[in-house]
Amino acid sequence: xxxxxxxxxxxxxxxxxxxxxxxxxxFTFSRSWMSWVRQAPGQGPEWVAAIQPDGSEKYYVDxxxxxxxxxxxxxxxxxxxxMNSLRVEETAVYYCAGDSLAYWGQGTVVxxxx
Amino acid sequence: QAGLTQPPSVSKGLRQTATLTCTGNSNxxxxxxxxxxxxxxxxxxxxxSYRDNSRPSGISxxxxxxxxxxxxxxxxxxxQPEDEADYYCSAWDNTLSGWVFGGGTKLTVL
Numbered sequence: 001x002x003x004x005x006x007x008x009x010x011x012x013x014x015x016x017x018x019x020x021x022x023x024x025x026x027f028t029f030s031r032s033w034m035s036w037v038r039q040a041p042g043q044g045p046e047w048v049a050a051i052q053p054d055g056s057e058k059y060y061v062d063x064x065x066x067x068x069x070x071x072x073x074x075x076x077x078x079x080x081x082x083m084n085s086l087r088v089e090e091t092a093v094y095y096c097a098g099d100s101l102a103y104w105g106q107g108t109v110v111x112x113x114x
Numbered sequence: 115q116a117g118l119t120q121p122p123s124v125s126k127g128l129r130q131t132a133t134l135t136c137t138g139n140s141n142x143x144x145x146x147x148x149x150x151x152x153x154x155x156x157x158x159x160x161x162x163s164y165r166d167n168s169r170p171s172g173i174s175x176x177x178x179x180x181x182x183x184x185x186x187x188x189x190x191x192x193x194q195p196e197d198e199a200d201y202y203c204s205a206w207d208n209t210l211s212g213w214v215f216g217g218g219t220k221l222t223v224l
Contacts, residue, residue, distance in 0.1 A: 002171075035213060037159075044202055045151070045159060047213035059211045095158060101149045101204055101213065102164040 002026035002103045006096045009108030016086050020108055022079040022096030029077040032099040036070060036081045038092040039107075048094070049081060086112045118143065118203055120216035127224045130193050134219050136186040136203030142214055143205045144184035150177075151202040153218075159202065163188065190221075198223045 008020040020036070035050040049070040050059045058070050069082040079096055093107040119137040126132040136148055147166030151159040161170050163179035166186075176191045186205070190197055203216040 037213070039159075044200075044218045045204070045215050047204070047215065050212065061212055093158075100164045100206075101151070102161045102168070102170050104151075104158050104161065107158050 002098075004096050004098060004103050004105035006094065006105045006108040009094060009110045011111045011113065012086055013114050014086065014088055014112055016112070017082070017084045018086065018110060020081040020083070020094055020096075020110075022081075022105060024077045024079070024096070024098060024103070027099055027103060029098070030074040034070075034072060034079045035097045035101065036079075037095045037097050037101075038090070038110075039095065040089075040092040043092075045095070046092075051079070083110075086110070088112050117214050118148075118205060118216035120201075120203060120219045122217070123220045123222065125222040125224055126193050128193055128195070132190045132193055132197075132221060134188045134190075134201050134203075134221070136188075136205075136216050138184050138186070138205055138207075138214070140184060141209040142184075142207040143181065143186050143203075145208055146206045147181055148179070148186035148203045148205045150179055150186075150188045151204065153200045153202065155199075193223050195223055197221060 003025045005023045036048040037045050039045045051070045067085045071080045091112050095107045096105045149164040150162045153159045162177045167179045200218045202218045207214045
């Protein structure tokens with residue numbers, strides 16, 4: 001059974017930082033493209049970042065370039081997202097998605113507010 | 115980043131067949147195919163089909179995906195009340211080097 005579990009969300013002030021984690025099992029993580037996708041209240045999903053299976057290439061939506069960092073640990077079947085200089089409009093549920101969006105977690109809520 | 119085009123809403127009767135569409139271009143849907151996601155209110159997205167027409171384990175055969183050129187389609191047969199949800203398509207865009215999403219289609223089962 002595939003399991004994807006995100007953690008690390010919370011309330012942070014504008015300009016603050018958070019690090020999200022995603023633990024996975026049940027599929028071949030080390031061979032899977034992994035992504036972070038967020039969904040603001042009442043909106044559709046928005047892709048945030050992706051990373052190749054070996055971690056050699058990373059891709060970001062323009063609005064987070066230079067502030068967010070995606071990384072992975074294939075030995076731990078885990079994905080991470082470091083987020084700096086957070087903005088109010090980045091309040092959303094952040095999802096970890098694996099293997100070309102085939103597998104999704106329950107999400108972790110990030111609230112950016114003063 | 116530019117998105118994919120989906121009709122905002124589709125309504126069909128119980129036990130009927132619904133076909134949802136998703137239009138992109140040669141850099142995304144036309145090249146890599148699309149993934150289809152189902153989302154019920156208050157729940158995370160669930161993948162119904164990925165890499166054009168691969169179905170994750172546990173997904174009913176009532177859901178089938180196809181593609182013609184730069185338009186992807188999701189066909190749902192024998193509509194059930196629980197199929198009422200928002201449906202999103204997504205595809206990797208080679209020019210943008212990222213996933214693009216459609217705006218979603220709200221499916222109503224009458």
